[in-house]
Amino acid sequence: MSDLPPGDTDHGLFVAPVVVVSHTFPARPGALPDAELFVREALQPVVLEQVESAALYDAITTALLAAAGPDNGAFDVTVRIFPDGVEVEVLHGATRPWLGASPRVGDKPFASWLESVLARQGLSQEAAAQRAGVSVRTISRWLRGDTEPRLRDLRRVHAVFGPPPAG
Incomplete structure (x- = not known):
């Protein structure tokens, strides 16, 4: 419940639009360039600096290695676009069947x-x-x-x- 008088709509809140895109990739070497491409396309028209690209490559590689194994692991890449910046999260995820991919x-x-x-x-x-x-x-x-x-x-x-x- 609000302590504001009825009809007062200024709640001191600021609502900012956030775009979130996410994709799950199989933990296989062939997914490394796909994950990088996914992030680059999600961020368009923003172009990553060389240092940012290297950090992204390292994060994706680390997640891929953490998820890799005989049980068909996967890793997730999530891109969040805020009005004043972006955030890329790369995590190793659950086991997924990648039949014939x-x-x-x-x-x-x-x-x-x-x-x-x-x-x-x-x-x-x-x-x-x-x-x-x-x-x-x-x-x-x-x-x-x-x-x-x-x-x-x-x-x-x-x-x-x-x-x-x-x-």
């Missing part, structure tokens, strides 16, 4: 993204394998979509070939 980078599977990177840079599978520190057989499996890189390999792929496009 393939790793994706934006709207493309990881395999397609990697294939376009190699074509753009004019690299053979052998050259790509040497640069990434993996076998040619591993590159071939990634390009066919048979397997996806482990987190340590995904970090190396991004360090060598650049991060996936942000939208």
Whole structure:
């Protein structure tokens, strides 16, 4: 109950609009670029500074590692947009079944993204394998979509070939 007289509508409250978007990702290396892309798209037209991008990458990686395991873990990314700022929260979440989901980078599977990177840079599978520190057989499996890189390999792929496009 209010102690204000009837009809007094000034309650000393300030109501600010808040936009909240959230997404759950499978705890797999292929979800790392998807989670980053999700945040970048949620924040548009705001562009993250390099330090902020690095902090976001670290937070997503930490949550992914915490949720990873044989039980099909997941991590949640929530973006809250306030009138005077933004907040990004990354938490490892509950177990979720990810039946047949393939790793994706934006709207493309990881395999397609990697294939376009190699074509753009004019690299053979052998050259790509040497640069990434993996076998040619591993590159071939990634390009066919048979397997996806482990987190340590995904970090190396991004360090060598650049991060996936942000939208």
